[in-house]
């Protein structure tokens with residue numbers, strides 16, 4: 528069923544989320560990610576960024592609104608979770624997101640099988656040597672694990688990767704390498720990103736547009752250059768101050 532009017536890319540309209548009978552933690556959010564676009568979502572802790580990201584892949588249900596991709600309704604209240612391999616989520620903590628009892632090769636083979644892909648995603652694509660295929664997660668560094676998690680997400684040949692604080696758990700020097708990798712992947716594969724981040728330089732590095740969340744609402748969105756340099760909303764200014772943002 529078409530819910531998004533045949534529009535290309537991911538579209539969120541009126542997305543509202545609550546956990547159980549609790550208060551709304553995301554309220555009436557509209558967001559557009561045309562194919563290949565990279566959009567950041569920033570906001571203080573608890574503002575609903577991760578919840579919004581999880582709703583896109585169907586991990587949390589919507590209380591109101593809808594999410595469509597290429598005009599196909601994926602998420603809406605009461606709608607059974609529609610699988611969409613075109614959107615993959617990469618988590619903050621690669622230790623928690625990879626099965627500790629599976630080798631890298633087994634993890635990637637399993638991801639390929641689940642997505643119906645004939646071939647295992649390549650480690651070279653994410654800057655790792657094939658020699659790591661036989662290792663288990665505990666034998667890898669945080670940066671290597673995050674690269675494996677990214678390779679796994681690429682198995683389904685997604686149009687969009689949701690990156691939920693993917694560099695936050697890593698050392699600063701490793702963060703830069705992962706950001707370079709993500710930028711290269713986008714340039715080479717044309718995939719889009721929805722980047723959830725505390726860190727505004729991360730968003731500025733990876734994204735064209737940014738949306739600012741405050742207490743579950745999207746209070747401002749627009750090109751990074753406009754929003755991060757000359758925010759119009761007081762909460763964006765407060766967020767920039769809180770993060771000790773330096774003038775570019």
Ligand SMILES: Nc1ncnc2c1ncn2[C@@H]1O[C@H](COP(=O)(O)OP(=O)(O)OP(=O)(O)O)[C@@H](O)[C@H]1O
Nearest residue numbers: 546549552570571572573574575576577578579725
């Ligand atoms: N599983 C859950 N059950 C109940 N409430 C939850 C759950 N997960 C998150 N929340 C609440 O939803 C609100 C939004 O949390 P969320 O993690 O989406 O925010 P966030 O902006 O991603 O924060 P952070 O940057 O700290 O990760 C918070 O008030 C949080 O306590």
